[in-house]
Amino acid sequence: MFGWEFPPFNSGGLGVACEGLSKALASSGVDLTFVLPFKVPVSVPWCKFIFADESSDLMDDIQIRSLFAAYQSHSNSLDARKYGLPASISGDLIERVRSYASKAGKIAKKNNHSVIHAHDWLTYPAGIVAKKASGKPLIAHIHATEFDRSGSDSVNTDVYNIELEGFRQADAIVAVSDRIKETVVKKYGVLPNKVKVIHNGVDFQKSNGNIPKTLDEIKSNGGRIVLFAGRITLQKGPDYFVAMAEKVLAYEPNTFFVVSGSGDMEEAMIRMAASRGLSSKFIFCGFLRGEELATVFKAADIYVMPSVSEPFGILPLEVMISDTPVLISKESGVSEVVNCVLKSHFWDIDDMSDKVLSVLHYRKLKKHLSINGREEVKAIHWKKAAQSLISLYNSLDNAFSMFLFSGSPAFESAKVQDF
C-alpha cells in the first residue's frame, strides 16, 4: 500500500483514512506493507512500514505538515528547502512525487505482495512503477480529485495528468463517495464500471478526557458552543461559517464559535469575524489532534461542516461518536452515508442558521441527534470498507494468493508465481 502521510504525521483526512483502512484490513487477515515517501518515527502493531527515502532525518510535526501537504492543489511552497532537507525531498511537490516513484520499483521487487494499492495522485506514479516491476494489479484509491482540491474547473494540468495516468494504469479504482465517482467519470472519462464506491468508516473510540477549561467556563455560564473543525481553506467554507455565526448571534447572543484547525484562510477568517464585530464570540484554538480535539468535540453543542466540496469528510463521524450533533453540507460525500444528522447546502446561510438555532433551542432535538447519531455511526465501521476492499482484491485476476486459504491448489500456484 502506497500512502503519503500517516497519523500522527498527517495534514488531514488522507492519513486518517489510511490508518483506519490499514488497521481494518489487517484485522481481516490481510498482510499489509505500508510505504511512505519519507522517514518518520511511525509504528503501528498491525502493519510494517517502509520509507522510500531512508536517508532523511526525522522531522518535526510542523515540517511534516507543510511538507506533505496532501491536500494542497499546487505546490507553491518551498518550505521544505527552508528546513534544509535533502534535495530529494525538498523540491516542489511534483518533484517529490516523482522522487517517490523512482524508489517504488526497488521496493516492489524487494517486498512480496499480491496487490498494489495507491492512495491519491501523490502515490499513483509510485504505484504505476511498482506495477511495472512486479506485474501485480494496481488499485487507485481516490480520496479527492484535483477538482475537489482546487474548488473549480481550473486545475493544475500536471496533477490532472498524473491522476489520469493513474486511473488508466489502475486495474480498479476506488472512490470514497458517489460524488467522487461522478467526478471521475465525468471529468476524467473513466468508465463507470471501473470505479467502485467504498465509503470511509470511523474508529469507535470515545474520549474520556476533560473538556478544556475555557470551554467549560463558557458552558457553566450558560453559553453555547458551535464548532468548526478541519483545515481552514476555501473548500471547507469558513466564510459561510462566519456568515452563519452572525445570524445565530442575533438570536442567541450567548453563543461561542470555536474554530479548530489551520490553513491558508485562517487569517482571512479571523479578519472576517472581526469586521463583523464578532471577535469576542470567536475562539481560534489552532490545529488540534487526538485527545485534545476529542474533548473539543465533546464540549460542542453542535459541529458545523459547511464544506463547499468534501470528497468524503470523516470528521463528522468522529464528532458523532462524542454524542455531539452535526450539521453537514449536502455537498459532502459523508452525507451519503449518515441520516441522523442535519444537512444543508453550504450556501444556504438561512437554513444553516435555522438548524443551528434549533439545536440550541430545542433540547429534545439535540438529545435525539446525539443519541441516534452515535448509534448510527457505530455501524459505519472501517471493517465494512475493508470487507468491500477485500472482495475487490479477490475479483482482480492475478491477486488471489493473498486471500485464499493456504494449502489450496490455487494458493500454491499463486505462490510459485511470486518467485
Added chain:
Amino acid sequence: MRVRKYRIFDVGQNNSYFNDESGTSLDNKAIIEKVSRKCYLPANAVLLENIKNNPEFKASFSISGIALEQFEKHAPEVIDSFKSLVDTGNVELLSETYYHSLASIYSEEEFINQVALHRKKIKDLFGITPSVFRNSELIYSNEIAKMAEKMGYKGILAEGADHILGWRSPAFVYKPAGTENIKLLLKHYRLSDDIAFRFSEKSWAEWPLTAEKFANWIASHNGNGHTINLFMDYETFGEHQWEDTGIFEFLKYLPGEILKNPDNNFITPSEAIDRYEAEGELDIPDYVSWADTERDLSAWISNDLQKEALETLYALGKEIIHIDDPQLLEDWRRLQTSDHFYYMCTKWWNDGDVHKYFSPYESPYEAFIAYMNVMQDMRLRLSNAQKKQEHGVSLHKVRPLRFSEV
C-alpha cells in the same frame, strides 16, 4: 395542510405557516391540484359510472374538513363530483375530526369540538348528517368508542388487526366493550391491503390482480361472515397506484364481478349496523390504528421529537381556547393534523421506508424544526393576545361550540 419551511427568523414576523408556493411537495395548492387530477376526479367518475351501471353498488367516504376546505379553495370541481355521488343515494358520508387530528388521544373536549365542526361542514356542503364515526387513521380504543357513543353515533370503524381479533373474524359486527348503543365495524385489512398496497406489486404471487379474482376471494367468505369491510386511502386510486397499473379498470369492473354471485351485495356502514346484530363484545383498551405493521400509534407518537411537538401543541391549546382570537384558534387546530407528526417519525428512518416516501420533508428533523418554530410564533401570538385581553379591550368570552347545537 403541510407546514412550509418556517424558519426561526419568521417567528414574530409572519403568521403564514401553510403558504408555500414553491410548486414542490410543500405547496398545498399544487398538491391538491395534482391529487385531484390523478385521483379524486377520475376515481369519482368511475364510481359514478359504476352506480349508473349497477344501481346496487354502494360506497362510503370519510373526508376530513381540512380536505374539503382545500378542495373548495383549489379544486371546487372535486366537491361537485362528491355531491353528485352523494346525490345518487348510494354513497354514505362518515363523521371524523375536522382537522384529521389526534385530539381523541389528547383532549376529549377538543375532540368533541372538532367532530362537531366536521358534522357542520358535511351538513353545509352535502345536506346530510352522518351516523357512523371513523377516527383519524382508524385510531380506536374502548374510550374512543364510548366518546362516539356519547355523541350519538350508532357505529364506529376500526382496524381489524390480528392482535385485537385473535381467533375472531373481521367479517362480523361487534359491540365495543363498555358501550350499549354503538356497534363496531372492522376493516378487513388483508383484502383491503391487497388493493391498496399489493395491487401493482409484481413480485406478489397473485399479481396481476383482476376484478374477477378479487370477487372470488370475497365470495369465498360467504357463509363465514356478514360483511367484508374494504377500507382504504382513496388516493390508492391513481395516486399510490398509478393509472397505468390498471387500478381504474379494476375499480370499474369490480362491482359487476362481485354482483355476478347472487349471494353478494353492497351495503354502506350504517346499513350493515342496522342489518346485523353484534356477534360479541370486543375489549380494546389499548389504541389500535391502521398504520405500519405495528398497527399502533408509533407512526405519530414514538420518538421524543413527536412527543415534544404534541405536548407543546396541546399545552398551548389549554390557553388558546380561552382567548377570543379565531385565527389563532384555527391555526392551532390546523397544526393538529396527524400528518405533521407522521413526518417526524424516525422509525426505520435509516432504512428509507414508507415514511420517507410519504414525507414532503427531507428529514424528520426538518419537519420538527419547521413545526417547533411555528410553535414559537404561536406562543408569541398567544401572549400578545393575552396581554390585549388583560388590558381590558372589550372582548366577549368565546362560547364553546356545543355538540348538540349542530
